Amino acid sequence: MQEQTKQKEIQAQIEKTVTDRQSLAAQKAQIEGEERRKTIQEQSEQARRMAEYQAKLDAELSQKKAQDQLRQNEEFLRQQHEQFMRQESMRKKTDMEIEDARRKTLAEQARIAKETEVARVKAEAEGRTQQERANVDIRLQEMRAKMSEKRQTRLDTLNTTLSSLGSGFSNLMGDKQRLSALVLATTGVFVGLFAAKQGTRVTATLIERSLGKPPLVRETSRWTFAPSRWFQSIFKKEDPKLFEKIVLEETLSERLQWTTNSLVNARKNKTPFRHLLLYGPPGTGKTLFARTLARQSGLDYAIMTGGDVGPLGKDAVDELNKLFKWASGRKNGMILFIDEADAFLRQGRGLAPGASGGMSEDMRNVLSAFLHHTGTESNRIMVVLATNCRDVLDRAVLDRMDEEFEFPRPGLEQRRQMLNMFMKEHITERMAVDPDVVDAKYIEEIAVKTEGFSGRQMSKLVLAFQSAVYGSGAKGLTKGMAETVLNWKLEHFEMDQKHSTLVGQ
Template sequence: MSWILGRNHPQAPAQETTGESNVGTAGQATGDPGLTKAEKKAMEAYRFDSSALERAAEAAKTLERSKHAREALDLSKMQESTRQQEYMAKVKEYEAHIEQAKSEQKRVDHEERRKTLIEETKQQQQRAQYQDQLARRRYEDQLSQQQRVQEENLKKQEESVARQEAMRRQTIEHEIEMKEKNRLKLLEHEMRTKAKVDRENRDINLEQIRLKAQEHRVTVLEGIKTAGTVIGAGFEAMLTDWDKVLTAAGGLSLVALGVYSAKGGTGVVSRYIEARIGKPNLIGETSRFALTDALKNPLQYLKRLKSKPADALQGVVLNPALEERLRDIAIATKNTRQNRGLYRNILMHGPPGTGKTMFAKKLAQHSGMDYAIMTGGDVAPMAKEGVTAIHKVFDWANTSRRGLLLFVDEADAFLRKRSSEQISEDLRAALNAFLYRTSEQNPKFMLVLASNTPEQFDYAINDRLDEMVEFNLPGLEERERLLRLYFDKFVLEPAAQGAKRFKLEQFDYGAACSKMAKLCEGMSGREISKLGVSWQAAVYASENGVLTEKMVMDRCLAAVEQHKQKVAWLSEQEKGDYKSITGGGKDSQ
C-alpha cells in the first residue's frame, strides 16, 4: 500500500533513497575482501532490490494521473478488507484448532490420569492381597506351631498319665500282694491256734458230743413211745366204733371231690375269661377292646364306638394300579362283613416298609372289623407251648362279634416248608395247628399274611390263600406324593399351628419335593416317613428354630447316604434277595 499512498506520504522517496544507500552499503560490505565466507553469506540476507520500489513508484504516478484512481483505491481497500476478514477467519480457525488441541490434550491428560489411578489401584490391591497372603501364612504358621505345641503337650500328658497309671497299678498290685500275704499268714496263725485249742480240748469236746447224742436218743425213743400209744388208742377206739369209721371215710371223700371240682371249675372259668376278655400272648397289638381296657380307658372306648369307617387308602400312597386293586379288596371285605359272608385270606408280599401293615389296619377300620397283629417270630421261642398259643389265638378270634382281621407279620418265620431242615419239631407242630384252624373259610375272622420271602411258605399255606398282592417300592410319582404328604404332616401343620420354636423359611416346597423324589430312588415309604421326622429334628436342633431349604436338602442327602450304607451292609445272598424283592431298586411306574 505504500506505493498507492505515495502522494500522502512524502517520506517515501526518502525511504527509497535510504534503501538505496543501504543497498550500497550492503554491497560494499559484501564485496569487502576482508570478510569470511560465513559473514558474506550472512550479509547477503540483508541485500535489498530497489527495482521493485521504482516500479511501484512509477505505477503510483501512473495511477495518480489516471481517472480511475479512486475506483482502484476503493477496490484495493475492499481487497485489503477481504484479506483482513480472511486473516481474521484464519485466526479464529487457528484459535479454534488451538482450543481443540487444548481439549484433546486435557482429555489425553485425563485418560492418562485415569489409567494411572487404575494402575495404582491395581498395585494397591495386589499389595493388599500379598500382605493378606503373608498374614494368612503367618497365621497358618502360628496355628501349625500351636498345634505342634499342643500335640507335644498332649503327648507329654499322655506319657505322664501312663507313667502315673503304671505306678498306681504297681502300687495296687503290691498292696494286694501284701494283703494276700498278710491274710495267708493270719489264716495260718488262726488255723494253728485253733488246731492247738482243739488238741487241748479234744477230751472235753468228745464228752459233750456223747452227752448230746445220748439225750437226743432218749428224747426220740420217748416221742415214739408216746405217739404209738396215742395212735394205737385212737385206732382201737375207731375200730371198735364203725360209725366213726364211716364218717371219717365220707368226710375224706367229700374233701377230695371238692378239691378236684374247684380245680377243674377254675380252669374252665379261666379259659372262658381268657377267651372272652383277655388277649392271647401271641397278639402284640389289637383294636379289640377287652373289659379291662374299657375300664382303664372309658373315653377311648366310647370314642371308638362312635367312630365311623374310614377310607381304606387314607394316608396310604401306592401305585395307582395297586391302589385300585386294594380298593376293590376293601369294598369286598366291607360287603362281606355286612352280609355275614365268608372272609377271604390275603397274602401281601414285598419289601419292608411299603405299607402292608398300614393297609391291613386301614382295611379293618374301613370294613368295621377289629384287627389284631401277631409276629411269626414269636412262635418259635414258645417251643411246645406254641401249639396251645395258636389255638388260643383262633379261639379268641372266633369270639369277636364285629369280625377280626388277623394280620400275621413275618409269617414265613414259622409257616415255612415242613420239609425244610431249619424247622424244628415244635415249629412243625405249630404249623400243623395253624393249618388245622385255617382249613376252611370262616365268617368270624379274616387272615392276612405278610412276608418278604413268600417262596418259603409251605404249599398247604399257599393253598389257603385266596388273594396275593405284591407291594413294590414307591416309584418317582409315589415318592413325590409321599414327600408332599409327610412335608405337610411334619412341617407345614406344626408351623401353621404356631408350635414353639418351629418356623419355616419361604421357598418353593413343591419344587423341593420333586427334587428330593429323584434323589430318594430305592427308598421305602417307612424311610421317607423317617425323613419327615428328621426335618422336625433339624428344626429342634437349630439355634433359631427356622427350617431352611438347605436344611431340608441336607437331611434328604443324609438319608440317601444312610440307605446306600444299609444296602452295602447286606451280604451277597441278602443282596440277591433284596434285588429280587425290590426289583433292583429302580423306579416302577
C-alpha cells in the first residue's frame, strides 16, 4: 500500500517533471522565437537604416553630380555666350566696315556723277552763254547805234532850245523893269512852295506822332494821318484772290483756310480771337499769310519786327504798351503780326544777365509786358508770332498760342505751282517767251533742280529771269538765258548752304 502510494508519488513527480520539462521547452521555444523575432526586427531595422543611409548617400551624390553638371553647363553656356558675343562683335565690325565702304563708294559715285553732271551743265551753259553773249554783243551794237542817233537828235534840239533861250534872255537883260519883276515873282513862288512844303511836313509829323502808328510798327493797313498813306489807302485796290497766291502743302493750306474761316466767324459773333504761332525757315510765306489772313477776315493788320525791340532799351516796355493800346483801339479788331519773335520772346529768364543765353533786365521786362497783354482772351487783338525756330521761345509765350503752324520749305509739287504762278505773273504776261521755257517738262526740270529753295527764293529766281531779259536788252526770255540764270542761282544756293553748315558747326 505504501509502495503503491510511493510509486504514485514517484509517477506524479515524473509527470510533473515531464510537464515542467515541456513547460520549460515551451518557454524556451517562446524565448527563442522572441529572440529570433527581435533578431529579425533588429536586422530589418539595420537594413532599413542602411538603406536610408545608402539612399541619403545616393541622393547627396546625385545632388553633387547635378550641381557639378549644372556648373559645367553654366560654364559651357558662359563660354558659348562669350564666343557668340565675340563673333557678333566681329560681325558688327565687319558689317560696319562693309557699310562704311559701301557709303564711301556711293558717295564717291555720287560725287563723280555730280561732277560729271556739273561739267556737262557747265559745258552746255558755257555754250549757251557764248551764244547769248554773241547775241548780246549784236544787240549792244544796235543799241549803241540807236542811242548815238538819239543823242545827236537831242543835242540838236538842245542847241536850238538854248539858242532861243539865249536870245530871249538877251532881250530880258536889256529891259531892267521886266527883269526885276521876273526875279521878284520867281523868288515869291519859290518861297511860297518851300514854306508850304515844310509846313505840311511839320504838321503831318506832329499829327503822326500824336495820332499815328507807334514807332514799333513797320507796316499797317490801318488808316493814319500820314498824307502819303492816306492817299494810298483811298486808291489801293484789294486783290480778291490773295489766298490763291499762297502755295502751301495741301494739309497745311486746309488748316489755314479753316483758321481764316474761324476768324471771320469770331469777328461776326464778337468772340475772342485765337493767337497763332507760325514757324519755319525764312521765305516760306509766314508774313504773306498774316497779311492775307487780315484782308480775308476784314481786320486791320500791323507788322512789327522783334529785332526793333532790343535797341529801345528801357523804353521798350513803354513802346510795347503803346503798341498794344494803339492796336486795341480798333473796334473791328486788329491782327498784330510780330516777325522774328524770338529776338525778344526767347527763353532765358531764369539765367543771370551775364550768363550765356541769359536775358537783360530790359528784355525780361518786355517779355513780362507781352505776357501781361496776351494773358487774357480778347476780341480786339489777335497776335500772330513768326519765328524760324519754335524751340527757342519762352514756354509761357508758347502757352499763350492757341494754334501752331509749321511752314516747311516747299516740296516738288509746290515748287512746280510757284514756278507756273510766278512765270505767268512776271514773264509770260510782260514779254515774249521761248515756248521751251514755259514747257511743262522744263518747268518740272527747274522744280527738281531747286530742291531746298524757299518760296521767296523761287520768286527771286523768276525775277532774275525777268531782270536778265531787261538787262541784256533782249526781246524775250530764251531757254539758254534761263538756264544760265538758273545755274547762277544754284551755285549761289550751294554756297549759302555750305556757309550755313560751317556756321552751324
